[in-house]
């Protein structure tokens with residue numbers, strides 16, 4: 418049975434500094450929930466409060482509807498995977514995994530079965546008797562994951578588990594983590610500062626900045642409907658431009674330059690006609706066009722990346738924007754060329 422996690426108005430202070438002030442969120446049973454934000458925003462602090470390494474200075478944390486504020490780490494039944502794996506170098510793979518089961522008073526047979534099952538789940542059966550220094554980084558991280566889940570914890574916590582791996586292995590391991598998490602069906606809290614990783618594996622994401630939650634939602638909703646400028650810039654790339662809001666015959670437009678305006682269907686109500694609005698445009702949402710319609714600019718740099726081409730364009734009004742076009746959408750545009758963006 419998967420459990421829910423409720424973080425309710427939680428406060429954390431280190432001496433006189435309040436690092437987290439009345440933060441609330443709710444994690445559903447079986448969900449992979451990611452805390453995402455820049456370095457120092459309080460992700461690890463919150464994770465350590467959930468597992469019990471950090472005390473709670475206000476509010477409450479409830480696991481399966483039971484408050485855990487004063488329950489010690491050892492009684493919380495949680496598994497944790499760290500950035501540096503934290504597996505024991507002097508123990509074989511099997512012994513590392515068995516370690517967590519030692520105090521659980523399991524019979525020898527049950528213990529063997531659990532270990533073999535988990536080795537199979539994380540695909541390291543072959544390495545059962547190897548020592549950690551004879552394993553790759555990815556294999557070591559699989560051992561750490563196996564050790565965390567072999568105890569059948571109610572909750573799995575992962576703090577930047579992939580940061581020590583190279584780029585290719587990171588992608589491979591994040592797929593493995595997601596598939597194992599779904600197979601086991603365990604409620605998981607995942608900490609990362611890598612927005613692509615968060616988008617790739619999460620059911621839902623909480624974007625944090627300065628100890629404050631900026632937005633909670635599915636990867637798609639956060640990417641497509643960022644709640645504010647911070648989120649739009651932190652998740653993916655975003656060009657933020659100033660524009661003037663206009664209303665003509667009941668239709669709303671944003672005026673982006675002296676000669677160019679776009680009709681907008683979904684402006685927030687608080688925007689007032691004649692007022693300045695901030696518009697966030699994803700690089701792939703711009704279209705370079707040959708009809709000479711739109712924002713005029715000059716290509717200052719281009720990068721051909723195979724799947725697409727990135728252009729850095731200085732607009733006539735002075736802002737620089739990043740534009741991504743499918744590789745086959747337009748002929749490669751030389752640096753220095755004048756272009757028009759819709």
Ligand code: ATP
Nearest residue numbers: 431432436454455456457458459460461462463610
């Ligand atoms: P990173 O990705 O760099 O690990 P983070 O988002 O996990 O960052 P935290 O480690 O939670 O951030 O730190 C949040 C804030 O709390 C930071 O300003 C940090 O300096 C502070 N902090 C964390 N632990 C302590 C501590 N034990 N004593 C004092 N301040 C602390």
